[in-house]
Amino acid sequence: MGLETQKNGLHPDDIINALKGHLPEGYEFNPFHPLSDQKKEFIQNPSLSDKTHILVSIVSADKISRMSVDVIDKMKNVRAAASRLKIPQVLVMTMPDKACELVNKDVKRIYYSKAIKEKMQICSNELGLPMNCILPVKNYHEEGMLDNDMDILILNAMTQIMNFANDYLWNLQQHAIQK
Known part of the structure; x- marks a missing residue:
């Protein structure tokens, strides 16, 4: 939970x-x-x-518009604390196939989907994250085989998460050296 x-x-x-x-x-x-x-x-x-070293929030694309104000306020509170600590933050937006029929048919269309862009914009507006920190990925839930297109999205998200965390650690190291 x-x-x-x-x-x-x-x-x-x-x-x-x-x-x-x-x-x-x-x-x-x-x-x-x-x-x-x-x-x-x-x-x-x-x-x-x-x-x-990084705060990763996970939100379902098909539920972001129905999230309660209470949950959004809790997320904002945690994000504000992370910001004060200079901890990088990303949001993994799952289940884009449930929020967009185009993506449901072809996950490669995820970045061309107006519906997904709107969901990402809602996340950005509600939670205060920049769009480039919102990473859409399609979940494995019905697939019987691995899917390279889904894997690319997941690997891209993981790569960005690792890069943000590494940058955070590098910045801490540089700050320690300057002291």
Whole structure:
């Protein structure tokens, strides 16, 4: 579960603690009680390897227009914390085939689809991410065989995610050298 429900989802403060590196290995999330700095398992002085190097959000293309204001506000809150920490952020937009018949017929048409561009624009407007940080990918869910066109989208998204994370680490290193 993500941020959708209070009953069994994640508490945004725990996500922010994860960004900062305060959560221990194997931490069990509690939607009602996020980890506080008063608890013994809270990592007071996290190392670089404890910290998050990129925030990746995942949203379904066919559901972005129906997301509740509460979920969008939680996502914005987490994004704002990541921005303050200078952590790069991307959004993986899944299920474009459910949001666009053109893409459903031919995934290679994903970047030509007006419907997908509109969904990406909604994500950008609602969450404040630039369009180049919204990565559409088609999920494997009915396919019996691998599909090179789907794989290209997934590999492109992974490559961009790794590049953003590497740039973040490189910038941290350059900042440390300058001190």
